Amino acid sequence: MKFEAPVAVTEIAAFIGAELVGNSQLMATGLNEIHKVTPGDISFVDFEKYYNASLQSAATIIIINKKVECPEGKALLVLEDPFSAYVKLVNRFRPFEPASKAVSDSAVIGEGTIVQPNVFIGNHVRIGRNCLIHPNVTIYDHAVIGDNVIIHAGTVLGADAFYFKKRADREVIYDKLVSCGRVIIEDDVEIGAGCTIDKGVSGDTIIGRGTKLDNMIHIGHGTVIGKNCLIAAQVGIAGKAHIEDNVILWGQVGVNKDLTIGKGAVVLAQSGVPSSLEGGKVYFGYPAEVASEKRRELGWVKRIPEIWDKVKSL
């Protein structure tokens, strides 16, 4: 997430109550989790084992819970609880704005787009031309939708990322990472009824051009889906997955977070994908394997009684 205008690192330090180490002349241009940082960004780290990754990332300003050596040209903001400081910044720079009406005045809706009754369109949403938004759809603030997009009834775009920090010492142990990313739906996408596509934690959840989603599909935060994919009903894809172009996922497939499904891969119905899959192949089962091999395995299972008979006869 990028700020509307750069903010002095000194102002950030004062706001979150941090000790500023390093370059105090810096201007922060955005706020991002470590997976999404670009130069100018503020990020945070609170586990020693991730210090190096964070300090060496593209982030210019790092909120950190120990006074370590500051890399050349960067700034550290040192305080006890970087996670809470980051959340405080999200709430300041992308505060939740309660709606005053069902279709926000700050939403921009293109020519030829039809919005059916009972639709909610949040603040700062942008929708392109010749779209059709069916009834009871909810589009949270800041979503961006291209041209010729169809969204069927009851679908929800931009609900919060499901992302919590565990605080074993508290009564309520899951502490929410407030998300400030967006949902981006490119041109010519169709989304079925009753789908949920979450916003990214700090970056964007993207559905690529020409991709078609059936009903009741869940897409987690920050997941990026390529162009011309076909996703059947009740598929679930966790956060920060990368589904490349021309992938086909059949019904009720489950896809883990933080993995890549390569271009043109096909995953058959009800399969579970725990880790990355190479493109261009057909997969099946849990864990998903090349379908022809998995079918052979199922055949072997059926032969166990025969093997046992043979063993007994020896």
Next chain:
Amino acid sequence: MKFEAPVAVTEIAAFIGAELVGNSQLMATGLNEIHKVTPGDISFVDFEKYYNASLQSAATIIIINKKVECPEGKALLVLEDPFSAYVKLVNRFRPFEPASKAVSDSAVIGEGTIVQPNVFIGNHVRIGRNCLIHPNVTIYDHAVIGDNVIIHAGTVLGADAFYFKKRADREVIYDKLVSCGRVIIEDDVEIGAGCTIDKGVSGDTIIGRGTKLDNMIHIGHGTVIGKNCLIAAQVGIAGKAHIEDNVILWGQVGVNKDLTIGKGAVVLAQSGVPSSLEGGKVYFGYPAEVASEKRRELGWVKRIPEIWDKVKSL
């Protein structure tokens, strides 16, 4: 889908720009995909291997991409892209009509039926007597609902079929078959919260009398479900399946398209049904097999280490 009044085949030919071969006196009475055609219908075919099936079907008028011999008494409409011509006809004879209000003036709602707030009821919808439609339900145009039907909150009836033609030569490769079928809910059906039941491509998706659906169930386009079925939460049934009377599907079951589940069959939770199942039996697993056999198979899998020990000892 049947037209409100018959249309001359010559008018159809002119509208889609086709060469008319055969009986030019015919009147078209409807428009249907090949799986649903009845006499009087226009259908289309664009793959040579399906020519015979299409020409010999009940369809009276066939849109086709090659000038072949016309069966006696029928008419061919010859042009390069039958799929696009068919879509053009759907858009002409069942055009999408944007809603001007949440409950259409053209909807007919029976005596004693309660419609809760935030419900959308589209054009030409018919709802019987003594129904209860809970909040945030969406009923697309042309749906037909019987008497004593209960529909829980957030459910969507009549979203578009998930049906595309692949156009490998285009930038957006999936070309949508615009659907003109309906959803029909018979008397005494109860549908849980957050379900999605798609309209047929050209025919009807039907939920038979007395069938009860739990929450978050997906029913694909043109699927026909019999009477007195019991379907548990999160079941997904693909398009054009036929579920006969008294079938029970437990939670999270997935059912493939174009198959039949016979009368009284029971499919246990999380099973996957890739092909037709005989009635009167209990099934389990993926692929779903008779439950007692599948359980025996799971038992054999647990014995593999024992078999291995035995083999090593020989």
Next chain:
Amino acid sequence: MKFEAPVAVTEIAAFIGAELVGNSQLMATGLNEIHKVTPGDISFVDFEKYYNASLQSAATIIIINKKVECPEGKALLVLEDPFSAYVKLVNRFRPFEPASKAVSDSAVIGEGTIVQPNVFIGNHVRIGRNCLIHPNVTIYDHAVIGDNVIIHAGTVLGADAFYFKKRADREVIYDKLVSCGRVIIEDDVEIGAGCTIDKGVSGDTIIGRGTKLDNMIHIGHGTVIGKNCLIAAQVGIAGKAHIEDNVILWGQVGVNKDLTIGKGAVVLAQSGVPSSLEGGKVYFGYPAEVASEKRRELGWVKRIPEIWDKVKSL
């Protein structure tokens, strides 16, 4: 479910047309299915094999279809169809009240709570302080929501229990047990988009303090979920399950009814839980077993061809 004020057992008997046997001075204080009865309650039994359980339960008044000996201090209400009599009482003491507006005047909403557009809040709903209810949420009558609760768009709280009595001799064979329980969401809970949490048949469905639900989760009637649980997208939990504190269920897990998942158990993605699981362990597969053992089993399956080769070589 408890009545607003006690009702004389003689009045109950007259209303349902039952013969009163035993203590005719009793006052009924509530109405409950057998799993939930407390002293003062009316319950019902219509199968001889459950007579003893029902007569010896905490229920003070039992609707029964045979004149048996009445336990000391209790009352029997004898008639032919106890199920229908019970439903008649539910409809009398907790009648469905059609909404006159989207947010009922009888709902109580705490200070600092934000209700976004297109939300439905039913009669007698109570919502605490500092909650955020996103658009197109439906909250059925009588639900109780604590403080600091976030409910994302399209979620449905309090739809009816999926619970039917089979009447083989009728045309419509599934006869509905009208539910009169509630949904209770404790403080600091977050519920994702497109979830459905059903009300209890007569008791409460409870989501414990600090528990976080992702999107499209189904929770059946009367299920009780403990504190600080984490439930990922598309999980389905059937009715009357008990999920203890600190349980983690990953995506697309299915959980059967009438079981307990012990404190701190973790169930990996797509697993199916047919029966109770001990706390503190990690589970996987269908049926869910201790993950390390299940992984070993998957390894053995892959070794079947090797075993076969060995057998052949003997």
